[in-house]
Amino acid sequence: MAEYRCSNCGKIITQDELGMKAKCPYCSNKILIKLRPRVVKLVKAR
Numbered sequence: 001m002a003e004y005r006c007s008n009c010g011k012i013i014t015q016d017e018l019g020m021k022a023k024c025p026y027c028s029n030k031i032l033i034k035l036r037p038r039v040v041k042l043v044k045a046r
C-alpha cells in the first residue's frame with residue numbers, strides 16, 4: 001500500500017485515506033510526498 005506524507009502538516013496519509021482525492025484530508029494541501037512502501041526489517045535490539 002502506498003503512503004504519502006503531506007508536505008504541509010507532515011501527516012502520513014495512506015492511499016486508502018486519500019481515495020480519489022489527491023490532497024491532504026487534514027489540511028487540504030495538495031503537495032504530497034510519496035513514501036517508499038514500508039519494508040519490514042529485523043533489527044537487533046541493543
Ligand SMILES: [Zn+2]
Pocket residue numbers: 006007008009010011024025026027028029
Ligand atoms: Zn496536510
